[in-house]
Amino acid sequence: MELLCIQSQEHPELPQGELKAVMECEEMGASMEVITEGLVIVKDISSENIDEYYRILTRRLGYTHEVHQIIKTSSVDELNDDIFSIDWQDYIDENFAVRLKRFDSKVDTVAIERKAGSLILEKTENIKVKLDKPNSLVRLVAFQDTIYIAIEKYHLNKRHFEEIKPHKRPFFYPGSMSPKLARCMVNLSRVKAGQLLLDPFCGTGGILIEAGLVGCKVVGSDVNWKMKNGTAINLDYCGITDYRTFHLDVRELKMYEKVAAVVTDPPYGISTSTGDIEGDDIFKEFFHAIYDNMADDAYLCMASPHYVDLNPMMEEVGFELAEQYAIKMHRSLTRIISVIKKSE
Numbered sequence: 001m002e003l004l005c006i007q008s009q010e011h012p013e014l015p016q017g018e019l020k021a022v023m024e025c026e027e028m029g030a031s032m033e034v035i036t037e038g039l040v041i042v043k044d045i046s047s048e049n050i051d052e053y054y055r056i057l058t059r060r061l062g063y064t065h066e067v068h069q070i071i072k073t074s075s076v077d078e079l080n081d082d083i084f085s086i087d088w089q090d091y092i093d094e095n096f097a098v099r100l101k102r103f104d105s106k107v108d109t110v111a112i113e114r115k116a117g118s119l120i121l122e123k124t125e126n127i128k129v130k131l132d133k134p135n136s137l138v139r140l141v142a143f144q145d146t147i148y149i150a151i152e153k154y155h156l157n158k159r160h161f162e163e164i165k166p167h168k169r170p171f172f173y174p175g176s177m178s179p180k181l182a183r184c185m186v187n188l189s190r191v192k193a194g195q196l197l198l199d200p201f202c203g204t205g206g207i208l209i210e211a212g213l214v215g216c217k218v219v220g221s222d223v224n225w226k227m228k229n230g231t232a233i234n235l236d237y238c239g240i241t242d243y244r245t246f247h248l249d250v251r252e253l254k255m256y257e258k259v260a261a262v263v264t265d266p267p268y269g270i271s272t273s274t275g276d277i278e279g280d281d282i283f284k285e286f287f288h289a290i291y292d293n294m295a296d297d298a299y300l301c302m303a304s305p306h307y308v309d310l311n312p313m314m315e316e317v318g319f320e321l322a323e324q325y326a327i328k329m330h331r332s333l334t335r336i337i338s339v340i341k342k343s344e
């Protein structure tokens, strides 16, 4: 069985990297096929696993907009016959809408949606069309000559990423990354629900909120006690209870339990103070301090500016790079997202 993921196109690689990381850490027996940017199929899923995988993907992913279960892979020429051949009573709960999304295709969206809707009505009893907030969404996705016929069973909570933007939280301080990127970084760290995740530069807690919502136990620390307290206020506001916060300099970090993941956005640039550590030394000090606090198979996912060369610093401590992504912020700043693990 197959799941169709419609992804954000705001970055060419991060949405796929995030999906791959979630499939890996959740040990999904499935493979991933990239159809085009923004369209990925998770395939070879057994019927026993499909529901669980569907729920995991919709609960975790940040850079994916929609996930649908593919009913049939059709074509422009065979679409009407294929739609008519499906037993829609099995998929639709009282009312439905058909919506088509195109990727590299010029098919007539409105005509196809209407025709598909009328064929489904013809084939079923006691089922109605409801364009606004239907119980069931029949999603058609056209890519070149192929049309995927799919049904949406679980929604991703897209509104969360709007509602939890940094300025909408009770404790605000500039410099917190977007909730979507924070969620993506948590996922890139391959952490699972119930495991312990640390952010030693927690600031206002943006990363810890996303990790807490994924079900992790979270620990945050910051050299600034106002930030430490602010993180706790924001975590409480989001209903996250399994957390601890500490007021401390990253150099003093000594965890009571080795962590399964570290996800962090260290300070850089002129506006953030670094607890009297000069320039790039904050990264060096951070790598030294964090190593012994991480489990041997733990991943570290961190942000840094393009002009800092992390490689010699991480190698000196015994880390190696697993993956890296570049996000252009503006003309003079590219943010680098690195996924790092202990060298074997």
Ligand SMILES: C[S@@+](CC[C@H](N)C(=O)[O-])C[C@H]1O[C@@H](n2cnc3c(N)ncnc32)[C@H](O)[C@@H]1O
Residues within 6 Å of the ligand: 175, 176, 177, 200, 201, 202, 203, 204, 205, 206, 207, 221, 222, 223, 224, 227, 248, 249, 250, 251, 264, 265, 266, 267, 268, 272, 273, 274, 275, 277
């Ligand atoms: C870029 S901000 C982190 C933003 C955070 N991700 C958020 O959502 O708000 C970096 C944080 O590192 C903290 N910091 C700076 N130097 C530190 C040090 N030596 N040890 C621990 N925290 C430090 C700052 O107080 C600041 O809150």
